[in-house]
Amino acid sequence: MQIVVLLKAVPVVGNERLVDGWSVDRSSGLEANGNDEYVLEAALKLVEAHGGEVVTLTMGPASSVEAIRKALAMGAARAVQVVDDALAGSDALATGRVLAAALGRLEYDLAVAGADTSDGQGGVVGAAVATRLGLPYLSYAASIEPDPAAGVVRVRRISPTGYDVIEARMPAFIAGTQLLGEPRYPSLRGIMQARSKPIATWSLADLGIDPASVGSAASRTAVHEATPPPQRAGATIVRDAPDAAVERIVEFLASRRLI
Numbered sequence: 001m002q003i004v005v006l007l008k009a010v011p012v013v014g015n016e017r018l019v020d021g022w023s024v025d026r027s028s029g030l031e032a033n034g035n036d037e038y039v040l041e042a043a044l045k046l047v048e049a050h051g052g053e054v055v056t057l058t059m060g061p062a063s064s065v066e067a068i069r070k071a072l073a074m075g076a077a078r079a080v081q082v083v084d085d086a087l088a089g090s091d092a093l094a095t096g097r098v099l100a101a102a103l104g105r106l107e108y109d110l111a112v113a114g115a116d117t118s119d120g121q122g123g124v125v126g127a128a129v130a131t132r133l134g135l136p137y138l139s140y141a142a143s144i145e146p147d148p149a150a151g152v153v154r155v156r157r158i159s160p161t162g163y164d165v166i167e168a169r170m171p172a173f174i175a176g177t178q179l180l181g182e183p184r185y186p187s188l189r190g191i192m193q194a195r196s197k198p199i200a201t202w203s204l205a206d207l208g209i210d211p212a213s214v215g216s217a218a219s220r221t222a223v224h225e226a227t228p229p230p231q232r233a234g235a236t237i238v239r240d241a242p243d244a245a246v247e248r249i250v251e252f253l254a255s256r257r258l259i
């Protein structure tokens with residue numbers, strides 16, 4: 001099985017910073033988006049069970065390479081990185097266009113993405129890519145079961161009533177959730193092997209994309225304002241004996257109509 005994992009490099013969680021015009025600062029300290037590590041883990045388990053390889057696909061600045069190396073250390077066979085100065089400021093629509101063009105040049109039975117990212121949090125790029133490529137889109141996946149002989153994949157999908165089991169012909173696009181399972185830590189051997197695994201670098205010209213159709217000038221959404229969350233008030237620490245402490249906590253919650 002060939003599986004392509006869409007992996008975004010995001011600012012280290014907790015260090016997000018906005019720069020000129022409310023853009024997220026991506027100049028340093030990028031790591032693999034947390035949700036994407038969960039879908040990568042699921043993809044690695046699938047190729048361990050069925051054979052094949054996992055390829056990661058990233059659109060982002062050159063500094064995305066650290067996040068990509070971690071994915072290679074976890075077990076991805078190779079990576080593709082789309083890098084081009086003209087991409088800066090791309091919104092979700094432009095990002096979807098570029099990733100779809102890159103995916104269109106790769107061979108795959110499954111393409112998988114995280115539910116959303118810790119920086120943009122749009123939760124739309126996977127659907128945009130699948131729509132552009134006319135792929136079946138299976139979202140909110142809690143488990144993924146391909147049947148390569150039959151050419152189909154079944155996904156257990158979180159639904160308001162529990163789980164739906166849905167099936168699609170491959171190639172298909174799946175957006176996964178953290179229920180897929182905890183990502184592995186890269187082993188020392190994996191880290192060493194990652195150094196020699198190939199990372200292909202593609203530009204917009206390689207993908208046949210007009211630079212004027214991406215980037216900030218072509219983006220149809222723009223952030224006009226961003227406000228940091230209000231500072232939290234100081235915590236109340238209860239140090240009473242257990243019975244008295246319970247009483248105080250119950251009083252506290254009741255006074256705020258929380259119980």
Ligand SMILES: Cc1cc2nc3c(=O)[nH]c(=O)nc-3n(C[C@H](O)[C@H](O)[C@H](O)COP(=O)(O)OP(=O)(O)OC[C@H]3O[C@@H](n4cnc5c(N)ncnc54)[C@H](O)[C@@H]3O)c2cc1C
Nearest residue numbers: 006007059089091092113114116117120121122123124125
């Ligand atoms: C309303 C709005 C307006 C915005 N406007 C601007 C703007 O004007 N300028 C600007 O610079 N940015 C803008 N952004 C941010 C920009 O849209 C995102 O950085 C980018 O489109 C990816 O979207 P996301 O992070 O929300 O991904 P999501 O849709 O949350 O990502 C879902 C999944 O898609 C995959 N994925 C997403 N992005 C990538 C990637 N780059 N490479 C590989 N896989 C990926 C991952 O698997 C990820 O888990 C905007 C965001 C929003 C929500």
